[in-house]
Amino acid sequence: MLTDFRHQVIVNEFRDALGAENVSVRPVDLYAYSMDYYLAPQIWADRGLKPCQPDIVVHPGSTAEVSRVLKIASRHRLPVIPYGGGSGSQGGTTPLYGGVVVDVKRMDRILRIDEESLTVTAQPGINGQRLEWALNRRGYTLAHYPASVYGATLGGYVAARGSGTLSTKYGKAEDMVLSLEVVLPSGEIIRTLPVPNHACGPSLLQLFVGSEGTLGVITEVTIRIEPMPEARRFNAYLFEDIRAGLEAGRRIMTRRLRPCTLRLYDDNSSERIVKRVLGLDVRGCYMVVGADGDADSAERTLQRMAAICTDQGGRELGPELGEHWWRHRYDFYFPPHNLMLPEMSGTVETTTTYDKIYGIYRAKKEAIEEGFKEFGARYIAHFSHWFPWGVMIYDRFIIPKPPQDPQEALQLHTMIWAKAARTSLACGGVLNDHHGIGFKLGWLMPEQYGPAFAVLQAIKDALDPQGIMNPGKFGFARRV
Amino acid sequence: MFLSEAERRETLWACRFCMMCHVADRVAAVLRRESYTPRGRANVLWALEKGMLAWDAEAADLVYTAVNDGLLERWCVGNYPYEELIVDARARFFQKGAVPEEIRRRVEAIHAGREAGPAPAEILRAAGVATQPGSPWVLFAGCNARRRSPQSLIHLGQLFNAAGIPFQVLEDEPCCGWTLYQLGDFEGAGAFSRRIADRLRRAGARDVIVIDADCLRMFTTRTVRFGGEVSGITFRHAVEILAEWLRGERLAVRRPIPGPVTYHDPCALARYRVTIDPPRRILQRIVEGELREMEAGGPASPCCGAGGMLAEYKPEVAQELAAWRLREAAETGARLLATACTRCDGMFRSAREADSSLPAPEVANLIDLVALAVAPA
Numbered sequence: 001m002l003t004d005f006r007h008q009v010i011v012n013e014f015r016d017a018l019g020a021e022n023v024s025v026r027p028v029d030l031y032a033y034s035m036d037y038y039l040a041p042q043i044w045a046d047r048g049l050k051p052c053q054p055d056i057v058v059h060p061g062s063t064a065e066v067s068r069v070l071k072i073a074s075r076h077r078l079p080v081i082p083y084g085g086g087s088g089s090q091g092g093t094t095p096l097y098g099g100v101v102v103d104v105k106r107m108d109r110i111l112r113i114d115e116e117s118l119t120v121t122a123q124p125g126i127n128g129q130r131l132e133w134a135l136n137r138r139g140y141t142l143a144h145y146p147a148s149v150y151g152a153t154l155g156g157y158v159a160a161r162g163s164g165t166l167s168t169k170y171g172k173a174e175d176m177v178l179s180l181e182v183v184l185p186s187g188e189i190i191r192t193l194p195v196p197n198h199a200c201g202p203s204l205l206q207l208f209v210g211s212e213g214t215l216g217v218i219t220e221v222t223i224r225i226e227p228m229p230e231a232r233r234f235n236a237y238l239f240e241d242i243r244a245g246l247e248a249g250r251r252i253m254t255r256r257l258r259p260c261t262l263r264l265y266d267d268n269s270s271e272r273i274v275k276r277v278l279g280l281d282v283r284g285c286y287m288v289v290g291a292d293g294d295a296d297s298a299e300r301t302l303q304r305m306a307a308i309c310t311d312q313g314g315r316e317l318g319p320e321l322g323e324h325w326w327r328h329r330y331d332f333y334f335p336p337h338n339l340m341l342p343e344m345s346g347t348v349e350t351t352t353t354y355d356k357i358y359g360i361y362r363a364k365k366e367a368i369e370e371g372f373k374e375f376g377a378r379y380i381a382h383f384s385h386w387f388p389w390g391v392m393i394y395d396r397f398i399i400p401k402p403p404q405d406p407q408e409a410l411q412l413h414t415m416i417w418a419k420a421a422r423t424s425l426a427c428g429g430v431l432n433d434h435h436g437i438g439f440k441l442g443w444l445m446p447e448q449y450g451p452a453f454a455v456l457q458a459i460k461d462a463l464d465p466q467g468i469m470n471p472g473k474f475g476f477a478r479r480v
Numbered sequence: 481m482f483l484s485e486a487e488r489r490e491t492l493w494a495c496r497f498c499m500m501c502h503v504a505d506r507v508a509a510v511l512r513r514e515s516y517t518p519r520g521r522a523n524v525l526w527a528l529e530k531g532m533l534a535w536d537a538e539a540a541d542l543v544y545t546a547v548n549d550g551l552l553e554r555w556c557v558g559n560y561p562y563e564e565l566i567v568d569a570r571a572r573f574f575q576k577g578a579v580p581e582e583i584r585r586r587v588e589a590i591h592a593g594r595e596a597g598p599a600p601a602e603i604l605r606a607a608g609v610a611t612q613p614g615s616p617w618v619l620f621a622g623c624n625a626r627r628r629s630p631q632s633l634i635h636l637g638q639l640f641n642a643a644g645i646p647f648q649v650l651e652d653e654p655c656c657g658w659t660l661y662q663l664g665d666f667e668g669a670g671a672f673s674r675r676i677a678d679r680l681r682r683a684g685a686r687d688v689i690v691i692d693a694d695c696l697r698m699f700t701t702r703t704v705r706f707g708g709e710v711s712g713i714t715f716r717h718a719v720e721i722l723a724e725w726l727r728g729e730r731l732a733v734r735r736p737i738p739g740p741v742t743y744h745d746p747c748a749l750a751r752y753r754v755t756i757d758p759p760r761r762i763l764q765r766i767v768e769g770e771l772r773e774m775e776a777g778g779p780a781s782p783c784c785g786a787g788g789m790l791a792e793y794k795p796e797v798a799q800e801l802a803a804w805r806l807r808e809a810a811e812t813g814a815r816l817l818a819t820a821c822t823r824c825d826g827m828f829r830s831a832r833e834a835d836s837s838l839p840a841p842e843v844a845n846l847i848d849l850v851a852l853a854v855a856p857a
Contacts, residue, residue, distance in 0.1 A: 028541075330557075
């Protein structure tokens with residue numbers, strides 16, 4: 001924390017750089033920026049304890065202003081925490097060591113829609129759904145529909161390698177982005193190459209994609225857009241056994257069909273999510289499949305998927321139960337359906353190749369349900385983002401009645417996460433597929449990467465020698 | 481308090497852990513700050529309860545910088561009464577004497593009668609509109625219309641005359657208490673509710689026709705809960721009765737209004753009363769040309785900026801919301817933006833005064849448009 005005098009001096013510099021109205025030290029603002037969608041600070045606050053707070057919040061309106069902010073922060077070795085929609089669940093914006101939160105939501109303009117190349121260039125603070133609406137009005141779509149779309153920002157999509165309900169066809173954020181403008185910790189403004197595919201050395205673009213504010217602040221994003229599809233259709237199936245559903249999904253993907261949606265819920269998840277939220281009375285493993293594009297090709301894809309699913313023992317539930325899922329796909333994340341306190345929950349998802357996915361599912365289910373039996377732990381999972389080589393498992397733990405004592409609650413939270421993450425790593429998975437790393441999983445990064453982590457640390461040190469950017473995240477050594 | 485303690489706690493819980501309505505919240509979109517999102521406010525309210533923050537004017541600022549338009553409750557899958565949570569929080573700040581100075585002065589002015597504007601009887605007398613004391617029909621203007629849109633009151637009076645319906649106004653029309661309720665002065669709102677209910681009963685009111693949509697919401701959903709006895713009295717908005725009169729040929733259109741026209745649904749009518757069709761039926765009768773709907777209309781219509789007393793507390797924010805809506809109206813290509821609430825008219829006009837570069841269309845109240853359309857050629 002800053003001393004009063006130094007704090008005042010730095011605040012005055014920010015006011016000079018951005019205008020007083022764009023700098024806040026009001027206690028209510030500092031408190032509001034102490035939390036995003038990450039559970040641990042919420043546990044803390046829920047028990048009446050103040051979470052980690054920033055010292056200052058700033059609201060730059062341009063790349064030049066972000067540059068000024070970083071120059072001041074760099075000069076004072078002040079921690080910098082970039083903040084978009086506050087939709088992250090990994091503690092990516094938790095101001096562990098105080099410092100300045102840089103909220104980019106004032107930078108929310110669409111700068112250019114290139115209708116020849118089908119790209120949009122926009123500032124990072126634009127809300128995901130507002131961007132989508134603006135594109136829809138012109139006949140386009142970003143085709144990126146994460147559960148957080150109503151709160152998240154474009155910058156957050158890219159900074160955390162997000163994915164959405166159509167990612168199986170259209171890719172994750174890292175597949176969609178063409179180029180970035182980034183302000184480095186020194187305040188210098190750089191641009192990555194104008195296109196993502198080239199033979200000009202390693203990808204500077206992909207260095208910043210997924211960097212979660214640890215290497216700089218993303219200030220402009222150029223990303224692919226799609227024409228609105230002529231048709232988007234769905235169907236639903238019920239499998240008695242999760243393995244049969246997984247095999248159906250694998251066959252769909254390895255036969256190189258291109259579903260826009262392919263989502264398989266295990267029996268627990270079908271009960272907890274599909275039945276309770278959607279009101280679909282299903283027993284077994286519910287799968288929704290979707291195809292889009294021109295009407296004929298969407299229909300053909302659906303028919304080919306139907307053949308595969310029924311061949312694997314899936315019972316067709318009919319298009320209405322698929323369409324119903326699509327219409328209500330965000331309902332799961334609204335209260336009272338979202339998994340929130342007083343239950344303790346976490347999405348411990350991972351991704352792996354097809355040969356390992358069932359093993360991971362079994363191992364994690366056992367690790368959580370058996371390992372934390374005394375807390376009544378439940379494990380639910382669905383498989384929602386499919387690749388040509390494998391699939392991500394969106395699995396979650398639920399502790400119905402976590403300890404009231406904040407230290408005990410936080411300890412349990414950390415223990416479950418560690419157990420789940422290490423099980424993923426031991427079975428050939430990774431720490432995370434599309435929620436990011438943040439603070440929550442940062443401490444496990446050296447374990448995941450092994451000796452290769454030194455490469456990441458060296459890159460961090462080269463770009464941010466003082467370690468001001470989002471300290472405490474990614475497992476990077478703390479410098480400030 | 482209006483929410484039960486269980487409802488309040490559940491709503492606070494829901495909003496603390498959710499950001500799914502952020503895209504629907506235009507105040508948050510204009511201010512672009514976490515503190516002014518529904519989640520930000522809920523987190524701060526929680527911190528206040530837990531003693532982590534102080535009940536002061538800075539904290540109160542967050543809850544007074546809101547339009548309370550009901551749109552977020554509608555957007556929410558769980559339909560949590562976020563608006564009531566905010567009004568409840570305002571009441572708590574008010575009780576603790578921790579409201580911003582502007583709010584305190586405003587409440588004082590209302591209690592002192594400085595916000596009421598000229599008496600409706602005086603306005604109508606000066607305009608030569610005939611009233612009939614003792615009539616069961618009461619025209620209720622409301623403070624806002626008396627001060628800011630007396631022409632709408634006059635026009636409605638003339639339309640009553642033209643329709644051959646004798647009516648009265650309350651000689652010293654008391655405030656309905658809506659503003660006090662919104663500002664968190666529940667004690668004052670209760671006293672005002674009981675007073676207006678008493679005056680209406682003593683006047684022999686049976687059908688009360690209200691100009692201001694917020695006053696109507698007060699009468700139909702709040703007055704009784706604040707202790708005002710209004711059983712046997714029917715409250716309707718002016719557009720509801722005008723739509724009937726136009727359909728039933730009590731009023732004949734002589735000079736159609738040139739279109740195309742678009743219509744902004746006031747929150748209090750479209751969301752709380754679900755008065756969606758009558759204003760459109762009126763426009764279909766009186767406008768020569770197309771009625772062009774805005775992208776977000778009916779119950780999904782966003783606030784013009786005047787909701788929640790934001791126009792008085794943070795006029796610059798309210799004007800941005802109004803400008804946003806004006807741009808949406810302009811996108812329809814309409815030459816005229818019709819509204820059914822004098823607060824909305826005033827809000828749009830104020831935004832245009834603040835920024836003359838805002839696009840057409842011209843703003844008009846439906847009452848005024850009907851008066852124009854039925855006036856002798």
